[in-house]
Amino acid sequence: MRDLPRPIPPHDAHTHTVFSDGSASVREMTLAAEAVGLDCIAITDLAGPDVGSIDAHVDEIERVAADSEVAVLAGVELPILDANGLLALPGGDLGRLPLVLAGLDQETAGIATDVPADRSRLVDRVFAAYTAVVESGHVNVIARPFNLGRFPAPLTPDELPRAWVRDLARLMADCDVMLELAADAWWWQPDLPAVDFMLQWVPVLQVFARHEVRFVAGTGAREPAAVGNNHFTRRIMRMAGIELSQLVNLRGIARRRRT
Numbered sequence: 001m002r003d004l005p006r007p008i009p010p011h012d013a014h015t016h017t018v019f020s021d022g023s024a025s026v027r028e029m030t031l032a033a034e035a036v037g038l039d040c041i042a043i044t045d046l047a048g049p050d051v052g053s054i055d056a057h058v059d060e061i062e063r064v065a066a067d068s069e070v071a072v073l074a075g076v077e078l079p080i081l082d083a084n085g086l087l088a089l090p091g092g093d094l095g096r097l098p099l100v101l102a103g104l105d106q107e108t109a110g111i112a113t114d115v116p117a118d119r120s121r122l123v124d125r126v127f128a129a130y131t132a133v134v135e136s137g138h139v140n141v142i143a144r145p146f147n148l149g150r151f152p153a154p155l156t157p158d159e160l161p162r163a164w165v166r167d168l169a170r171l172m173a174d175c176d177v178m179l180e181l182a183a184d185a186w187w188w189q190p191d192l193p194a195v196d197f198m199l200q201w202v203p204v205l206q207v208f209a210r211h212e213v214r215f216v217a218g219t220g221a222r223e224p225a226a227v228g229n230n231h232f233t234r235r236i237m238r239m240a241g242i243e244l245s246q247l248v249n250l251r252g253i254a255r256r257r258r259t
Helices: 026-036 055-066 119-136 162-175 194-210 231-240 250-258
Strands: 011-015 040-046 071-079 099-103 178-182 215-218
Touching: 011 071, 011 099, 011 178, 011 215, 011 250, 026 040, 026 055, 026 071, 040 099, 040 215, 040 250, 055 071, 071 250, 119 162, 162 194, 178 194, 178 231, 194 231
Parallel strands: 011 040, 040 071, 071 099, 178 215
Antiparallel strands: none
C-alpha cells in the first residue's frame, strides 16, 4: 500500500505547551506533529511580562528541533492589551523567534472590556488595534483574526466594513504580516450556525487573498490530540479559493534558520 499524502495544510503554526496554558511538553507536541504527518509545527506559547524571559523556552524548542523528524519553529503569541495595539511583550530576545503572533483576547481593553456603547466606535477600535499591531514591527502573524463573537459586544464577519478590511489587507501585505487561518474560527461565533459563519467569513478571507496577504494554518492546540486538526481550515480554504501556494512554507523558514 502506498503512503497517503501529507496533510493539507501541511503545518500547524499555532500551538501551546506547559510553558503557558497547554497540557503537554514541547517534545510531546512535536511527536504529535510527527504522528499525523505534518511537515512543520510552530510552538507559539502565550507570553508577556508576567512569564519572565522566553530564552530558556526557546532553547528547549531548539533542542527538540535538532532531533525531530519534522521542522520545529520557536514562536510566541502576544496578547493585544488595548485598542491602541499595545502588546504584552515578554522578556528575552524576540529576534530569535521566526513567528510572533498577536491576537485580541478577553482582556483587550476597549474591545473586550470597557466596550463603547456605539458599535461603530467598537469597529473603529478593532481596526485601530490591528493597524497599530501590524505597524509595530514586532509581529508577523495576526492570530485568530476578528475573533469577536464571544466578546461582550459580539461582532460578526458581516459587520466588518469591507473597505476597512481591504485597507488592513493592503497594510499587512506591505508589512509582510501574515493572517492565521484558525481551525477554531467557527467557535468564536457561537450565535451563528457553522455554515452561516463560513458564508460570512469566506468573503473576508477573499479580500486578504486578493491583496496577496500570506496565510498560515493554526489550530491553537493545547494538547497533542489537537495538533494538525486542520479539517475546518481545509474546508474554508476550498470555499474561499485559497490555494496551498498562498500558505507560507514554514518548513522552508525552519530550514533557512538552521543554515
